[in-house]
Amino acid sequence: MRALVASGMLVLAMHSGPAAAQASNDDGAALLARSGCTACHGADGRGTALAPGITDSSLDLERFIAAVRAPRGTMPAYAPGVLSDDDIETIRDHLVAVGPQTRPAGNAQAGGERYERVGCYSCHSNQGQGVMHGPRIAPSPIRWERFTWYVRQPSGQMPPYSEVVLSESELSDIYAFLESRPQPRPVGELPLLAP
Numbered sequence: 001m002r003a004l005v006a007s008g009m010l011v012l013a014m015h016s017g018p019a020a021a022q023a024s025n026d027d028g029a030a031l032l033a034r035s036g037c038t039a040c041h042g043a044d045g046r047g048t049a050l051a052p053g054i055t056d057s058s059l060d061l062e063r064f065i066a067a068v069r070a071p072r073g074t075m076p077a078y079a080p081g082v083l084s085d086d087d088i089e090t091i092r093d094h095l096v097a098v099g100p101q102t103r104p105a106g107n108a109q110a111g112g113e114r115y116e117r118v119g120c121y122s123c124h125s126n127q128g129q130g131v132m133h134g135p136r137i138a139p140s141p142i143r144w145e146r147f148t149w150y151v152r153q154p155s156g157q158m159p160p161y162s163e164v165v166l167s168e169s170e171l172s173d174i175y176a177f178l179e180s181r182p183q184p185r186p187v188g189e190l191p192l193l194a195p
């Protein structure tokens with residue numbers, strides 16, 4: 001149902017090129033809605049099951065524009081004729097002002113236990129360093145908004161974890177655990193590889 005709404009709004013967005021191009025003076029909230037972004041990213045940009053939250057300022061302007069021009073997954077590309085770089089900057093300024101999803105306080109120790117119990121370790125290994133079955137996810141996990149979206153709706157080999165299996169606060173514990181893993185030592189410091 002949501003996907004249908006999304007594609008309907010997209011058709012609108014795609015066909016309103018000239019009108020949208022004049023929208024540079026509009027405020028970011030209006031541009032966000034008119035471009036159909038809200039259909040997937042939510043009215044406030046904090047994400048839905050269809051797309052991650054995009055209100056996190058760690059997504060810098062350059063990466064933000066790149067994501068809109070050359071998107072991944074189910075997101076459509078927006079050409080400069082539809083949304084100028086200035087429009088995208090206006091949208092991003094609005095989102096950053098909205099501010100990111102609040103993340104429940106995480107407990108790293110509880111998170112380590114949870115990480116084992118729900119089986120993350122079996123694919124991402126015991127410290128999140130990644131192995132053949134799953135990529136590295138620690139010590140610098142991807143930003144929280146994207147992390148929680150991905151764990152609920154993974155797109156590849158990974159099984160989805162619903163809130164019933166893993167609550168938001170338990171997931172935050174896991175995130176704290178991943179963040180607290182030691183940084184890998186620089187290659188030059190590994191005794192076997194040192195010159």
Ligand code: HEC
Nearest residue numbers: 006035036037040050051052054064067072073074075146
């Ligand atoms: C049809 C649904 C849909 C629409 C419409 C849509 N997006 Fe997205 N967007 C997504 C999905 C899904 C992703 C995550 C893609 C992935 O990495 O798998 C995404 C990712 C992004 C990202 C990158 C997030 C990251 O963590 O790297 C940005 C920025 C973004 N969208 C901005 C926008 C803006 C601005 C608009 C409107 C101009 C928009 N999106 C419209 C679905 C949508």
Ligand code: HEC
Nearest residue numbers: 118119120123133134135137147150154155156157158159
């Ligand atoms: C059955 C194996 C498997 C399990 C179990 C698993 N993952 Fe994954 N995970 C993957 C694979 C494979 C990927 C790479 C993309 C894909 O195929 O989904 C991935 C990707 C991710 C990513 C995205 C990384 C990125 O850079 O975009 C995150 C975050 C993640 N996993 C966290 C977790 C957490 C947290 C758990 C436990 C709650 C978990 N995974 C359990 C296999 C797994």
